[in-house]
Amino acid sequence: MTPRRPSTVLWSLLGALIFAGAGCQPFPRDPERSLERARERGSLRVGVCEAPPWVIREGEEARGIEAGLVRSFAGSLGVAVEWDWGSVEEHVAALEAHRLDVVAAGMTEANPSAKKIGATRPYFGRRVLAVPPGENALLVELERHLEGRRSELEAYLRPGEDPR
């Protein structure tokens, strides 16, 4: 008599749940619906910290390379941008708590907090933007947009040369 494996029963359960969850929705989806909620709200909540030339503060408004990228991304979604000025640490905590949608702070992929949050693929050199962890629909949408603007950026910034 060999006893039953502990998990055999659970396999089918897991499979059934996932296929029920997947349906014919767009793939991948956000567990916390960040992208859908940004569209419903009509705005993208963006955490920014001053990091020239990537992010430059002008009153409550942001300028600079990453600010431009975020603005055009919001434009492609048809939503406005709410800038939220603070420190990287505050923004990372806010991303984890899903109180922000995107963080632009001139971060590189080497940033230790990039592992805790959803860092994008580098859009130029090693520079990344960040989204809440696991919000894969938002991440894929943002990475598509950044890829579309890559050649433009490289013409302006000279490929392989980080202006910092």
Added chain:
Amino acid sequence: MIVRQPCEIPAEMREVIRGAVRLEWWTLGFLTTIAVAMYFTLGSSQAMKTAWVEDLLSMIPPVLFLISIRIHDERPSARFPYGKRRVVMIAFLGAALTLLALGGYMLLDALMKLAMREHPTIGTKVVFGHQLWLGWLMIAALLYSIVPPVVLGHLKKKPAHALHEKTLSADADMNKADWMTAVAAILGVLGIGAGLWWADSVAAALISADIAWDGAKNTKSAVQDLIDRRPSTVEGDERDPIYDRLREVLLGLDWVRDADLRLRDEGHVVAGEAYVVPADGRDLLDRLAQTESALRDADWRVCDVVAVPLTAEAFARRRAREADEPGAERS
């Protein structure tokens, strides 16, 4: 020092061993390509990582098998008077412990991630100018990882039974389990895509529970073999039919009134004592020598079974004691 007679392994079994060695080299080759393919698509899926680690660690049983098969047939010497047959059992214990330790570790890891509500992030990758969700690439790598191990696992079962080779059998089981691992990891990645952040960790936990379960089962069996359990079948804990067959041989000898054996596994082969009650005391030394060669001729796995004469009273006493043991089997 008197050393054991080397066990003669018949030519057809040597051929089976060579075939098994070839299969294990193929396994190592395929596992390497799979591990490389998966490494490049790892990302942050927990189930994917678990499947990858399982692929890496499923190289350990083939390696242990290949090492033990080089050593096990060395001739008995003054330093190793019983030869080195039992190295096969140590290889089996090593393979089993690897499964147990890594399965347990990965299970804990997955449960912690689940408890901390970690949301796995999977982005895109540019492949030949197209932006693809990395999840699809992971699934492609996992699909590749299904086929070769399942085929190899199936092919290993036959030599494992012919050789009574438990490391090879455990390895074959693990290869066969690989397809379940891969399917679970695919479900995990699809789950992430469907917005179910927990699906991935749940899949990883299930995979590791399976691995740990196999490890525990095999570790128990390996330890029992090393403390000289009576010979048992390659899978499970059934009494090896070789015991009944050898007893028939003894009872078939015309000068034997009663007989029984005490046997243990020594890897592929069995060793132990054959107790016989002679009908009379004539030619006892010759008859004992004939008994030993009759047993050797009965099965290639008989390596070193010593014939011991007993009086009818002594024989009855010993068997009575055996039957008193708790949990004793019919003998």
